[in-house]
Amino acid sequence: MQIARQFLLAVLGGKYDDAYRMLAPEVKVSVSPVRFRAAAEPIYRQGQQRGAGIDLYRLGLRIGENDQVRWFYAFTFKSDSLVKAPQQLDVSFRDSAATGVLEFRMVPPAAESSPGSPR
Numbered sequence: 001m002q003i004a005r006q007f008l009l010a011v012l013g014g015k016y017d018d019a020y021r022m023l024a025p026e027v028k029v030s031v032s033p034v035r036f037r038a039a040a041e042p043i044y045r046q047g048q049q050r051g052a053g054i055d056l057y058r059l060g061l062r063i064g065e066n067d068q069v070r071w072f073y074a075f076t077f078k079s080d081s082l083v084k085a086p087q088q089l090d091v092s093f094r095d096s097a098a099t100g101v102l103e104f105r106m107v108p109p110a111a112e113s114s115p116g117s118p119r
Contacts, residue, residue: 001056004073004091007101008054011040012047024093024100043089043106046077050087053078057088071096074107085109 003022010019016037023031031039054075062072072092080086088107093100 001059001073003099003101004093005054005056005075007091007104008043008075008089009052011043011104012052012054014044016040022101024098024102027100027102040104043104046087046106050077050079054089055081057086062092070094070102071098083109 007019007022010016010022016033019040020028020033020036023036055078057074057076059071059073061069063069070092071094072090074088074090076083076086076088087109090103090105090107091101092103094102
């Protein structure tokens with residue numbers, strides 16, 4: 001969890017070089033620093049609006065394409081602590097022993113609504 005937190009704090013602080021170094025080797029092969037910065041920029045901008053403080057929201061396993069299981073850590077902005085379905089910042093790893101970030105993304109609040117509820 002600490003690596004995921006450090007990664008997000010680096011992105012939120014605009015320290016893209018530090019965050020890029022935390023990516024898994026296989027990700028660095030296919031994603032240039034320029035492409036990484038473009039992908040990380042929306043998270044940085046959200047941090048500028050909401051504050052850079054984050055809290056762990058949940059962690060677990062997610063089944064992806066080809067039935068691959070990935071460990072993930074989802075964080076929320078501290079400023080969203082009273083929001084029912086907060087914006088999430090997900091960081092995924094290959095497995096529980098991995099130290100390189102495999103994937104990161106923002107999960108919109110609407111994705112958290114329960115089945116049948118209006119979005």
